[in-house]
Amino acid sequence: MLRYTLWARTRNNPSDIFVLYTAYSFFIKVCYCLQKKSKKWKVAASLRSETVFHFSSLTKQEYENPFMVFQKAFAEKTLEDFELFLYQMLELSLSPHAGDPYFDLTTPYIHFIRMLDAAELIRERGVEKIKKENQITCVTE
Structure with missing residues (x-):
């Protein structure tokens, strides 16, 4: 599916594939950084209660x-x-021959799709900084 999408998109202008590659590469690097920020940040609670998940690739947790x-x-x-x-x-997208990949493409692809869904949830809900238990919050009038 991804191969066909990339091929169809780049048939008229093959240089578009490099723009897409750069965007995906940057996205993965951002996701790598986000995993480390999970100790300092949390996703804001959803305003709506859904019984069916909006993003079916994610578990409830x-x-x-x-x-x-x-x-x-x-x-x-x-x-x-x-x-x-x-x-x-x-x-594979730019090759004129359909060859066997030398690498497991399925597992990273599934993770990539799930990361896209998770990033969309974070974008929709926003993030909140996790407050330390000993931190005192002052409210001024």
Whole structure:
């Protein structure tokens, strides 16, 4: 599916694939940084109560805390694995021959889709800084 989408998009202008590759690569690097920020930030609570998840690729716990998606993805695959995945997709998209990939493309692809869903949840809800238990909050009038 991704191969066909990239091929159809780049058929008229093959240089578009490099723009897409750059955007995906930047997104993965941001996700890598977000997994480390999960100790300082939390996703704001959803204003709506949904029985059916808006993003079906996420579990209920991941829907509640989308940072878990990034932690799971980078616990299983390294940043270099995701970069190799993008490179393989670039190679397969631009190659005139359909060849067998030398790399597992399925696992990083699933993580990538889940990270896109988690990032959209974070964008929709926003984030809040986690307050320390000993911190005193002053309210002035």
